[in-house]
Amino acid sequence: MPSQPPRRSPGGEVRQRDAERSRRAIMEAAVVEFGTHGYAGARVSRIAERAGVNKQLISYYFGGKQGLRDAVTDSWHDRGPALYPPGASLADVAANYVRAAVADPDMFRLLVWEAMGDYGPDTGDERRTAWMHRFVEDVAARQESGELPPGIDPRALGLAIFAAAAAPVVFAPIATAMGIEQPRSTATGDWYADQLSLLVRALGDAPAGRPD
Structure with a gap:
């Protein structure tokens, strides 16, 4: 039986697209969460669940809830x-x-x-x-x-x-x-x-x- 070729890991361009999709999904989920519950009532776990990502990605991309709120505000100014x-x-x-x-x-x-x-x-x-x-x-x-x-x-x-x-x-x-x-x-x-x-x-x- 012929051996299967080794699976290649995604290239840099694919990883970049995945990262952009994840960031966009997190931002969209964050706007809903902050708008519904305010900053104090917002929960990172709910944002991650709505975005369909691991909540650790929020810290990785934004540094936490405050950084995410700042990114949401910046997106509006843009x-x-x-x-x-x-x-x-x-x-x-x-x-x-x-x-x-x-x-x-x-x-x-x-x-x-x-x-x-x-x-x-x-x-x-x-x-x-x-x-x-x-x-x-x-x-x-x-x-x-x-x-x-x-x-x-x-x-x-x-x-x-x-x-x-x-x-x-x-x-x-x-x-x-x-x-x-x-x-x-x-x-x-x-x-x-x-x-x-x-x-x-x-x-x-x-x-x-x-x-x-």
């Missing part, structure tokens, strides 16, 4: 250019954030957990701070150009737009009580994105003036 493309109106940017919230609700739920004080060991997020500062500066520049009314503090205006974009996910029960069916669905998200876009555009048509 989406910034697509949500806020150069030359886009603020109305279009607001609509982009609505669709992002509906498509990835657990990421926005994680923000709610953080708002309630569930940050994890390291509360610093330099990338978020830098991004929000740029956002406020852009709102101020749009006010100077006449796209938005000058009488509103750009920080308040930016915060209101961001909060409004997250409303279908964060305030889904209130939306339902108002008669908005399935507020977290893609179809309703598209409808609400258009409505918020109209609202932001209307701000630019409002009479200028600064409150006393």
